[in-house]
Amino acid sequence: xxxxxxxxxxxxxxxxxxxxxxxxxxxxxxxxxxxxxxxxxxxxxxxxxxxxxxxxxxxxxxxxxxxxxxxxxxxxxxxxxxxxxxxxxxxxxxxxxxxxxxxxxxxxxxxxxxxxxxxxxxxxxxxxxxxxxxxxxxxxxxxxxxxxxxxxxxxxxxxxxxxxxxxxxxxxxxxxxxxxxxxxxxxxxxxxxxxxxxxxxxxxxxxxxxxxxxxxxxxxxxxxxxxxxxxxxxxxxxxxxxxxxxxxxxxxxxxxxxxxxxxxxxxxxxxxxxxxxxxxxxxxxxxxxxxxxxxxxxxxxxxxxxxxxxxxxxxxxxxxxxx
Ligand code: 8YV
Numbered sequence: 001x002x003x004x005x006x007x008x009x010x011x012x013x014x015x016x017x018x019x020x021x022x023x024x025x026x027x028x029x030x031x032x033x034x035x036x037x038x039x040x041x042x043x044x045x046x047x048x049x050x051x052x053x054x055x056x057x058x059x060x061x062x063x064x065x066x067x068x069x070x071x072x073x074x075x076x077x078x079x080x081x082x083x084x085x086x087x088x089x090x091x092x093x094x095x096x097x098x099x100x101x102x103x104x105x106x107x108x109x110x111x112x113x114x115x116x117x118x119x120x121x122x123x124x125x126x127x128x129x130x131x132x133x134x135x136x137x138x139x140x141x142x143x144x145x146x147x148x149x150x151x152x153x154x155x156x157x158x159x160x161x162x163x164x165x166x167x168x169x170x171x172x173x174x175x176x177x178x179x180x181x182x183x184x185x186x187x188x189x190x191x192x193x194x195x196x197x198x199x200x201x202x203x204x205x206x207x208x209x210x211x212x213x214x215x216x217x218x219x220x221x222x223x224x225x226x227x228x229x230x231x232x233x234x235x236x237x238x239x240x241x242x243x244x245x246x247x248x249x250x251x252x253x254x255x256x257x258x259x260x261x262x263x264x265x266x267x268x269x270x271x272x273x274x275x276x277x278x279x280x281x282x283x284x285x286x287x288x289x290x291x292x293x294x295x296x297x298x299x300x301x302x303x304x305x306x307x308x309x310x311x312x313x314x315x316x317x318x319x320x321x322x323x
Contacts, residue, residue: 004048004313005069009035009056012076013295016302023306024049041065049074049312051305052083054289060087068093072312074305077292078102081215081242085323095323096308100158101300102292107162109291110210110240113264114167117236118146118208120262122285144207144234144261146171152206153177154199154222155241160212164191178202203230208238215242225250228260236262240291243268252277255284266291 006024008017011032020026027047029035034055035043043050044065051074052058058073063084072094073083080097088095116122120143127133127141151167153160156179167173168191175193178201188195196202199222203209209231213219223237224247231237237260239246248269254260262283268274271289278284292301308318 005046006049006051006309007043007047009050009052012302013298015299016306019306037062044068044070049309051076053077054079054082056082058083060084063087063091063093072096072309074309076301076305079215079242080322088323093323094312094318094321096318096320097322098301098304099320101304102297103158103162105294105297106159106240106291107166109266109287110163110238111166113238113240113266113285113287114208114210114236115146116285117238117262117264119143123282146173148172149207150174150176150205152202152209153212154202154209155179155212156183157212159240160210161187163210163212164193176202176205199227200230203227206235207232208236210238211241211245213241213245215244219245221247223247225253228254231260233259234261236260236264238264240266243271248275252281255281258283
């Protein structure tokens with residue numbers, strides 16, 4: 001029997017690509033250039049499996065391509081808001097993701113941003129490199145404490161809980177959160193966490209707000225001007241979730257007017273074409289979507305995709321099926 005034809009849309013870690021070559025008739029993306037919509041449509045017509053990433057937009061218009069050969073989208077990543085799930089289902093496509101394996105690395109990046117924003121890390125680094133540091137003085141670059149402050153989480157899934165654990169056990173932070181459904185009571189007890197009734201409540205109470213909800217139409221601009229105006233003047237906003245959860249213009253205005261102390265961002269609306277308004281703000285810490293970017297995590301994400309593809313092609317239910 002011939003091997004299934006598999007397309008990997010971007011360059012993956014070498015060890016995973018080696019396994020893919022052994023198992024499948026695989027097309028890799030050596031140049032690592034993102035595919036166009038036309039190339040994605042043609043991929044759906046010519047491959048049994050397509051394995052996209054966050055940068056591959058798969059709206060209904062692409063998924064409705066005629067004469068499709070593709071039966072499964074093995075997404076390399078936990079978030080799948082770049083895929084129109086309803087259209088995937090209508091087209092009989094199975095969709096899988098990679099939950100669990102990037103929890104700790106993404107929570108680490110949330111804490112990195114929180115600490116950098118709180119302690120003005122990126123600003124200090126820029127100052128030193130620019131030769132503008134003229135020596136220690138008692139009132140230079142004063143910032144905010146992290147230890148003992150209140151961390152507010154919007155969403156309380158795997159990554160939020162991992163972030164809360166690092167913050168609470170490592171930095172003695174108090175935890176408040178909003179989540180539509182009730183989490184495991186043992187987690188609440190472990191973290192002595194307070195469940196708030198609304199996002200607004202978290203925005204008012206927290207010194208650091210970290211976003212952990214999924215992206216997509218339901219959460220688009222959840223954090224808008226009105227929400228940002230509820231934040232304390234010394235508060236910081238951290239986003240490792242999805243860029244479009246935050247109204248960039250409203251956040252830029254708040255940072256420029258110093259209505260909040262800072263923001264730490266790993267994801268952006270329309271990334272990588274980020275709003276240039278962010279670039280001149282000293283109180284914005286900007287990372288290039290590094291949440292899951294450790295070698296071991298990216299290997300583990302690839303292994304998850306491999307396991308999901310193997311299950312599918314062997315006629316079993318893939319463990320991480322989302323459609
Ligand atoms: C991934 C992420 O690197 O998994 C996710 O949802 O946001 C990232 O950390 C990216 O999605 C890869 O597709």
